[in-house]
Amino acid sequence: MNVTIAFEPPRQPQVLRLLALSDAYAASLYPAESNHLVDLEALEKPTVRFIVARRDGDIVGCCALIDAGDGTAEIKRMFVDPTARGLKVGKLLLEALIGAGLDARLGAIRLETGIHQPEAIGLYRSYGFTEIPPFGSYRTDPLSLFMEKRLS
DSSP states (O other): OEEEEEOOOOOOOHHHHHHHHHHHHHHSSSSSGGGOOHHHHHTTTTEEEEEEETTEEEEEEEEEEEEEESEEEEEEEEEEEGGGGTSHHHHHHHHHHHHHHHHHTOOOEEEEETTTHHHHHHHHHHHHHOOOOTTOOOOOOEEEEEEEEOOO
């Protein structure tokens, strides 16, 4: 099965389906106040690079890199369809995000993830992300883990 990665607009039916699956998954793990999701309109801003993974033409994963305007960007909405897990889609998406950050000459890429997602945390750590204090508008949350990868 061939998986391709490309920058595409987020407003597509298959992306909306993934975002709904992502919302439901996050809601099953964390209370609303610990879910820091961005909506479709936020993903359509010019400061966002939105990436999709396709398997045989179908969208099976997505993620966004949101430029913070301070030399950093944040990963948001990284999600892989459960039917595509095990195909290394998460690695392909993360590599594309890091590449986009390097192309944009960012100093760092940051993220917030939940403590009940060991696979995601392991993936980020394997690519050199390390724990940092809350950044931007985030506040300390015992259910959140904040990470960063320095690019320069």
